[in-house]
Amino acid sequence: MHETISYRNIWRISYPLILGFMAVTVINVTDTAFLGRVSEVAIGASGLGGIYVLIMLMAAFGLGIGAQIIMARYHGEEKPEKIGPVFDHLLYLLLLMACGLIAFHFVFGEQLLSRVIDSDAILKSTLDYTNIRVVGLIPAAIVVGYRCFLTGISDTRAISYAAGIMAGLNLLFNYLFVFGNLGFPRMEIEGAGYASVLSETLSLVYLIIWVRRKRLGVQFNCFHFPKLSFIQVKTIMRIATPVIIQSVVSIASWLTFFLIIEGMGERELAISNVVRSGYSVLMIPLIGIGQGTQTLVSKLIGQGGTHLVWTLIRRLIIVTVLSSIALMLLNLINPSLLLSVFTNDATLIADSIPVVYVISISIVLFAVAMILLSVVSGTGNTLMTLLIEVSTLIIYLNFTYRMVHQWHQPLDMVWTSEIVYFTFMGLFSALYLWTGKWKNAKVHE
Secondary structure: OOOOOOHHHHHHHHHHHHHHHHHHHHHHHHHHHHHOOOOHHHHHHHHHHHHHHHHHHHHHHHHHHHHHHHHHHHHHOOOHHHHHHHHHHHHHHHHHHHHHHHHHHHHHHHHHHHHHOOOHHHHHHHHHHHHHHHHHHHHHHHHHHHHHHHHHOOOOHHHHHHHHHHHHHHHHHHHHHOOOOOOOOOOOHHHHHHHHHHHHHHHHHHHHHHHHHOOHHHHOOOOOOOOOOHHHHHHHHHHHHHHHHHHHHHHHHHHHHHHHHHOOOHHHHHHHHHHHHHHHHHHHHHHHHHHHHHHHHHHHHHOOOHHHHHHHHHHHHHHHHHHHHHHHHHHHHOHHHHHOOOOOOHHHHHHHHHHHHHHHHHHHHHHHHHHHHHHHHHOOOHHHHHHHHHHHHHHHHHHHHHHHHHOOOOHHHHOOHHHHHHHHHHHHHHHHHHHOHHHHOOOOO
């Protein structure tokens, strides 16, 4: 148990997840970096389209996290034979979900996006991008399943390798497809979509091969693919459903935030998308540690180490706060450095710097809030995690809307809504953990 909460183990579990999240972020960030050299419309469209696809992917991610918490609990209880059936059913559910989301997009996507995007130019480019990206939901969802399985059994090495493959290939394919290099046709925003789908697919191929070569399927009783068990599905969905809703609502609120920004003008939207790309990079280490936290907490409770959870929380907060302060200082020393990766427009960079100062402060608050919320999720009480998220988002979006439409504040002040968001998220999570009610949460029968 003491090994589970050691700083060494925290890092061993977390760093491959950090690299895994980096790969996912790199896809959107690389798209922005290349399309930032095409046009402001392309930047805005890729930003909105990326968030739209991410909302769908987060539904799969939420399902995976629910199963991951169960698998980590079985791992802590030393019941490896029970992990495989959970993973098999997770793959079933992820495939069904991905196919359903693809069908939803091609039936309702254009109608939905046309209702929330005012600019005709941005709408057309967004559809060009998303019509390609959504096809990649199938490999992307299965990648989520493999990542959650590996995280649940505390063997995250392959995630970092797959992340490197995904990031490297996405960079290469963007170079080839967006501008039409080395004999490929110039496809601009559509090329960015193809690059993302191909890199995700090849990353999945690597994970499948790695798991088979390590014989993890034999060790954990995987890949028998029995008939769907209602009891198994019910167990997964009981934990996963609140996480799915939380994940989708959280990203949907991020999209809503950008739609509110779009009402300020195309320039403000372009600035916000460039800043978002930089912001996403800064959040990578903290999100990776957050996912690792869910496994560490669930496994620790499975081992009977409930009394050590607060010690684990303190150590996780120390790690994330120190990391966030380092990121904040780097960002404040040269705020234009990170932005220059995503656009070569000097005026756009200069206009973005006031917003960078705001997010540099919010990143520290995010570090604490992310850990506390992840601990709540890791205990198995994912319904409480959802309630905390929804309550916080109501405050967040209400504040953002008022800043734009009622108080008519400049863009940097509008972004202070991030500070409000993370402050309340951390406060609500801490209050729940302080009650001790999480000790009675069950993740399986």
